[in-house]
Amino acid sequence: MQVIQFKFDNERPIYLQLVEQLRIAIVSGAYPAGSRLPSVRELAVMAKVNPNTMQKALAELESDQLIFTERTNGKYVTKDQRRLEKIKSGLAKELVQNYFDAMAKIGITRAESIKYLQK
Amino acid sequence: MQVIQFKFDNERPIYLQLVEQLRIAIVSGAYPAGSRLPSVRELAVMAKVNPNTMQKALAELESDQLIFTERTNGKYVTKDQRRLEKIKSGLAKELVQNYFDAMAKIGITRAESIKYLQK
Amino acid sequence: MQVIQFKFDNERPIYLQLVEQLRIAIVSGAYPAGSRLPSVRELAVMAKVNPNTMQKALAELESDQLIFTERTNGKYVTKDQRRLEKIKSGLAKELVQNYFDAMAKIGITRAESIKYLQK
Amino acid sequence: MQVIQFKFDNERPIYLQLVEQLRIAIVSGAYPAGSRLPSVRELAVMAKVNPNTMQKALAELESDQLIFTERTNGKYVTKDQRRLEKIKSGLAKELVQNYFDAMAKIGITRAESIKYLQK
DNA sequence: GTGGTCTAGACCACT
DNA sequence: GTGGTCTAGACCACG
Numbered sequence: 001m002q003v004i005q006f007k008f009d010n011e012r013p014i015y016l017q018l019v020e021q022l023r024i025a026i027v028s029g030a031y032p033a034g035s036r037l038p039s040v041r042e043l044a045v046m047a048k049v050n051p052n053t054m055q056k057a058l059a060e061l062e063s064d065q066l067i068f069t070e071r072t073n074g075k076y077v078t079k080d081q082r083r084l085e086k087i088k089s090g091l092a093k094e095l096v097q098n099y100f101d102a103m104a105k106i107g108i109t110r111a112e113s114i115k116y117l118q119k
Numbered sequence: 120m121q122v123i124q125f126k127f128d129n130e131r132p133i134y135l136q137l138v139e140q141l142r143i144a145i146v147s148g149a150y151p152a153g154s155r156l157p158s159v160r161e162l163a164v165m166a167k168v169n170p171n172t173m174q175k176a177l178a179e180l181e182s183d184q185l186i187f188t189e190r191t192n193g194k195y196v197t198k199d200q201r202r203l204e205k206i207k208s209g210l211a212k213e214l215v216q217n218y219f220d221a222m223a224k225i226g227i228t229r230a231e232s233i234k235y236l237q238k
Numbered sequence: 239m240q241v242i243q244f245k246f247d248n249e250r251p252i253y254l255q256l257v258e259q260l261r262i263a264i265v266s267g268a269y270p271a272g273s274r275l276p277s278v279r280e281l282a283v284m285a286k287v288n289p290n291t292m293q294k295a296l297a298e299l300e301s302d303q304l305i306f307t308e309r310t311n312g313k314y315v316t317k318d319q320r321r322l323e324k325i326k327s328g329l330a331k332e333l334v335q336n337y338f339d340a341m342a343k344i345g346i347t348r349a350e351s352i353k354y355l356q357k
Numbered sequence: 358m359q360v361i362q363f364k365f366d367n368e369r370p371i372y373l374q375l376v377e378q379l380r381i382a383i384v385s386g387a388y389p390a391g392s393r394l395p396s397v398r399e400l401a402v403m404a405k406v407n408p409n410t411m412q413k414a415l416a417e418l419e420s421d422q423l424i425f426t427e428r429t430n431g432k433y434v435t436k437d438q439r440r441l442e443k444i445k446s447g448l449a450k451e452l453v454q455n456y457f458d459a460m461a462k463i464g465i466t467r468a469e470s471i472k473y474l475q476k
Numbered sequence: 477g478t479g480g481t482c483t484a485g486a487c488c489a490c491t
Numbered sequence: 492g493t494g495g496t497c498t499a500g501a502c503c504a505c506g
Contacts, residue, residue, distance in 0.1 A: 011128060028226040091225050092235050099218040099236070106210050107147040114236055116211050117218070132496060159479065169498045174480075182301070191478045191505045247368060251481060266464040278494065288483045293495075310490045310493045329463050330473050337456040337474070344448050345385040354449050355456070355471055481503075488496075 002030055002038070006047040014049055018057035026066055026077055027088040034079045037067065120157050121149055125166035133168055137176035145185055145196055146207040153198040156186065239276050240268055244285040252287055256295035264304055264315055265326040272317040275305065359387055359395070363404035371406055375414035383423055383434055384445040391436040394424065 004025050008017050022043075025031055037043065040058060044051040058075060061067045065083055069075050078084065103113040123144050127136050144150055156162065156177075163173040177194060180186045184202055188194050197203065222232040242263050246255050263269055275281065275296075282292040296313060299305045303321055307313050316322065341351040361382050365374050382388055394400065394415075401411040415432060418424045422440055426432050435441065460470040 009128065009130060024225050028224060088225055088227075092222065092227060095218060095221045095225075096235055096238075098221075099214060102214045102217075103211065105147060106143055106207060106214075108207075108211055116215055117233055117236055119215075134496080158477080160477095171481095171499090172497060175496090177479095188479065190480090193478060247366065249366060253481075262463055266462060277492080279492095290484090290496095291482060294481090296494095307494065309495090312493060326463060326465075330460065330465055333456060333459045333463075334473055334476075336459075337452060340452045340455075341449065343385060344381050344445055344452075346445075346449055352474055354453055355474055357453075478505080479503105481501100483501080484499090486496100486498085488494105490493080 004030065004046060006049075015053050015056045015060070018047060018049065018054060019060045022057060022061060023064075023066065023087065023091065026061075027084060027091060031077050033077050033081060033084055035077050036073075037075045037077065039074060120161070123149065123165060125168075134172050134175045134179070137166060137168070137173060138179045141176060141180060142183075142185060142206065142210070145180075146203060146210060150196050152196050152200060152203055154196050155192075156194045156196065158193060239280070242268065242281075242284060244287075253291050253294045253298070256285060256287070256292060257298045260295060260299060261302075261304060261325065261329070264299075265322060265329060269315050271315050271319060271322055273315050274311075275313045275315065277312060361387065361403060363406075372410050372413045372417070375404060375406065375411060376417045379414060379418060380421075380423060380444065380448070383418075384441060384448060388434050390434050390438060390441055392434050393430075394432045394434065396431060 002025075004021065006018065006021055008014055031037055037058075038046070040054050041051055043058075044054040047054060058067065062069060062075075064087070065078060065080070066087055067075050067077055100110055100113055103116070104110075108116070121144075123140065125137065125140055127133055150156055157165070159173050159177060160170050162177075163170040166173060177186065181188060181194075183206070184197060184199070185206060186194050186196055219229055219232055222235070223229075227235070240263075242259065244256065244259055246252055269275055276284070278292050278296060279289050281296075282289040285292060296305065300307060300313075302325070303316060303318070304325060305313050305315055338348055338351055341354070342348075346354070359382075361378065363375065363378055365371055388394055395403070397411050397415060398408050400415075401408040404411060415424065419426060419432075421444070422435060422437070423444060424432050424434055457467055457470055460473070461467075465473070
């Protein structure tokens with residue numbers, strides 16, 4: 001069973017932070033396509049949160065089609081590689097945007113930001 | 120007088136967050152080289168912190184040679200453009216590193232991270 | 239616990255005088271390399287100053303790398319003998335300079351000042 | 358008329374500090390052997406002290422035979438070169454002692470203190 | 477009015 | 492108990 005380190009700040013709802021961190025765990029391959037996730041209770045213990053909170057986070061991921069449920073068997077990462085790629089690329093775009101925004105904040109243009117990266 | 124919006128989280132000391140935000144304000148040109156900063160007390164009001172806390176943050180910036188003090192006159196941004204550039208480029212390097220780290224976390228390599236940026 | 243006698247004049251900030259006297263205590267070996275300093279509060283009592291003032295002085299010494307902090311344990315003299323020697327020799331140079339300056343003031347040249355010492 | 362800059366701290370009697378500073382002015386040659394000193398009133402103005410205080414300081418110097426008074430004419434530096442030399446050498450000894458004491462305080466021996474001086 | 481210093485007193489995390 | 496942070500409030504020198 002793949003163990004994850006969860007970390008939270010007090011600024012935003014815990015379940016949203018769980019969603020983010022689980023999403024990262026999945027697209028990064030920590031939980032590969034088609035693999036079975038630890039049980040809700042196990043995940044809740046890892047994260048030191050209430051199982052209900054973890055359940056809420058997983059429901060979010062499911063409605064996103066990143067995971068699916070097999071009735072009596074547990075939750076699995078989607079086998080749809082395209083879906084995974086799409087989410088991953090969405091996250092990547094966000095990070096790119098964050099990078100550009102932060103650079104803009106200190107007065108560095110988009111073009112310069114790209115040059116900086118290559119050093 | 121240039122007004123800044125300060126924002127804090129409860130995770131790290133306020134004075135350190137002040138240092139960071141003032142540093143950004145300076146390298147971004149919000150307070151240009153050689154210009155006079157608002158008084159310690161004014162800045163403290165803007166940030167809604169105790170003047171002593173603001174004083175501590177400014178002392179940090181001064182020991183970093185980003186600002187200097189004219190005893191009874193106020194505090195000024197350094198006129199040393201090279202110093203400013205050095206700090207700015209230091210901040211930029213940090214952001215670049217953060218970007219690569221975040222991308223690595225979702226399983227995207229350095230090379231791919233650079234490509235992503237150009238889209 | 240090594241007790242120090244602190245003395246102040248009213249000309250200069252107390253915390254700077256604390257820095258000087260603590261620095262001397264350390265390089266002289268009153269607080270040996272690697273040894274634990276009395277707690278901030280104890281030192282404050284010894285010096286009859288507010289703990290915050292002592293804290294400020296110790297922060298100065300720490301940024302000078304003469305001491306380091308173990309978070310919940312206390313503050314310790316650096317183990318870096320070279321650092322200690324460097325500081326000590328810096329202080330010595332200052333004293334030499336003071337001596338020459340004072341001798342010059344009463345009209346005694348550098349060369350004569352050296353001779354005087356050997357008597 | 359030779360002008361002197363007087364400086365005082367609040368720790369010791371002003372007149373004693375005047376004595377010290379005048380003594381230095383004399384042995385250093387600022388007021389050469391046999392030369393006439395500015396009047397008590399002039400000296401008092403220079404030092405921004407009450408003429409009585411200056412008078413007391415000069416009396417001290419006179420009892421030390423560093424200066425002498427010509428009734429209606431003013432005060433003069435002694436013409437006795439040997440006296441001047443003796444005072445000067447007394448001051449020098451004091452400075453040497455101070456130097457050794459200060460070096461001892463930071464843990465440097467007499468022998469090492471002499472070596473330090475030659476660098 | 478400016479920055480700087482100092483005290484008193486409180487609260488925090490960590491172990 | 493340790494160091495660290497923060498606030499409130501006061502006083503100082505300087506010009």
